[in-house]
Amino acid sequence: MKILATIAEMKAAVRAARSQGQTVGFVPTMGFLHEGHLSLVRASKSTFGLTVVSVFVNPTQFGPQEDFKTYPRDLARDAAMLEKEGVDILFNPEAGAMYPPGYGTYVEVQGLQDRLCGASRPGHFRGVCTVVLKLFEIIRPDVAYFGRKDAHQAIVLTRMVRDLNLDVRIDVRPIVREADGLAMSSRNTYLNPAERQAALVLIRSLRAAGTWIAAGERRAAAVVAGIREMIGREPLARIDYVEAVGAADLGPVETIEDGTLIALAVFIGKTRLIDNAVVGPEGKIW
Ligand code: PAF
Numbered sequence: 383m384k385i386l387a388t389i390a391e392m393k394a395a396v397r398a399a400r401s402q403g404q405t406v407g408f409v410p411t412m413g414f415l416h417e418g419h420l421s422l423v424r425a426s427k428s429t430f431g432l433t434v435v436s437v438f439v440n441p442t443q444f445g446p447q448e449d450f451k452t453y454p455r456d457l458a459r460d461a462a463m464l465e466k467e468g469v470d471i472l473f474n475p476e477a478g479a480m481y482p483p484g485y486g487t488y489v490e491v492q493g494l495q496d497r498l499c500g501a502s503r504p505g506h507f508r509g510v511c512t513v514v515l516k517l518f519e520i521i522r523p524d525v526a527y528f529g530r531k532d533a534h535q536a537i538v539l540t541r542m543v544r545d546l547n548l549d550v551r552i553d554v555r556p557i558v559r560e561a562d563g564l565a566m567s568s569r570n571t572y573l574n575p576a577e578r579q580a581a582l583v584l585i586r587s588l589r590a591a592g593t594w595i596a597a598g599e600r601r602a603a604a605v606v607a608g609i610r611e612m613i614g615r616e617p618l619a620r621i622d623y624v625e626a627v628g629a630a631d632l633g634p635v636e637t638i639e640d641g642t643l644i645a646l647a648v649f650i651g652k653t654r655l656i657d658n659a660v661v662g663p664e665g666k667i668w
Contacts, residue, residue: 383465385472389480392473392520396432399470400522404431408523408550410514413437414454414568415463418558422527423467425555434521435464436473438480442488443509454571473521480516488512491538491545497632498534498645499656502622507538514539518550526550531557531565533643533658537632557657559585565657572653580618581650584657587612591644595661600638602626613648622647622654629660 386392396406407426411419419435426433437460444450457474464472488508494500495507518526528536536554543552558566563585564578573581587609594605609624628635629643638644638661645658 383461383469383472385461385474387474387476387479389475389520392434392471392475395471396434396521399432406430406432406434406521406523408517408521408526409433409435410517410526410528411435411437411460412439412453412568413460414456414571415460416558416566416568416570418529418531418566420463420467421558422529422555423464423469425527425553426525427468430524432470433468434471434473434523435469436475436517436521438473438475438477438513438517440480440509440513441477442481442512443506445503445505448503449569449572454568473517480513489515489542489546491541494534494538494541494632498623498625498627499647500534500538502647507535510535511538511542515542515546515548518548523550525553527553527555529557530554530660531567531656531658533629533645533660534632537629563589565655567655569653569655573650577618577651577653580616581653581655583613583616583619584646584648584655588644588646588657588659592659595638596664602635602638602642605638605644609644609646613646618650620649622649 407430409422409426439453441450461472489511490508491511500507540552543550564581590612591605591609599605606624606626613619613621624646626635626638626642626644629641635642640663642661643658647654647656
């Protein structure tokens with residue numbers, strides 16, 4: 383596996399691979415990898431000749447009071463994991479190269495960027511879209527892989543690709559969970575043992591919502607209230623939001639239907655975790 387740090391090297395490597403007829407799969411990450419990331423890597427490896435993974439903790443998607451400085455970083459560990467998966471290129475640019483002095487160009491997906499996580503993290507999706515567009519431009523992948531744990535992010539990026547006519551397809555893959563149901567996240571590492579246990583309230587409440595919906599409950603307000611009540615009973619949890627929204631526009635829905643996204647963000651202690659479920663046929667959630 384090559385580890386490339388400069389944009390020029392990265393562009394040249396993709397150009398060389400393309401000149402030999404290779405197709406390119408891309409997995410953008412902020413590192414501190416887990417099985418969720420590796421599931422995206424495996425999807426790319428099974429389809430594309432060249433798999434590129436970026437590890438870049440993107441400063442522009444963190445708010446001033448957020449965890450940019452403390453976000454877990456371990457490039458040696460990430461590189462070892464990616465090497466084992468047979469990744470071709472690990473791209474690890476410097477922040478100063480991605481955002482040189484005087485940098486002033488940002489991408490906004492109006493309408494979608496301020497909903498759900500965007501409401502409590504102003505500017506977050508502007509930072510995500512900007513860095514992802516820059517990475518797409520540098521790597522020019524055929525397909526880019528994202529996890530559905532960040533469902534809102536995937537919806538915003540899919541809209542960006544459509545709106546800007548980008549030649550890349552966004553492939554959104556299922557949430558990968560720990561054995562006890564907690565959605566994998568690099569931020570789980572912040573949780574102490576009591577918080578780790580308390581964090582299970584996210585999946586417990588989503589699964590409970592699934593049983594209410596499967597039993598015929600279709601009133602979004604009732605489902606949201608039920609989830610809020612369950613989470614409210616967990617002393618270490620503080621709700622940021624619980625919403626049932628349409629997956630196309632992220633607007634709140636009154637009636638739960640196939641495709642409704644039930645999304646949560648909950649602070650467990652100081653750690654903000656997100657999780658979600660999509661309502662499928664017969665009210666099953668996945
Ligand atoms: O999902 C993430 O890890 C980040 O938001 C992404 C897509 C790598 C952009 O920094």
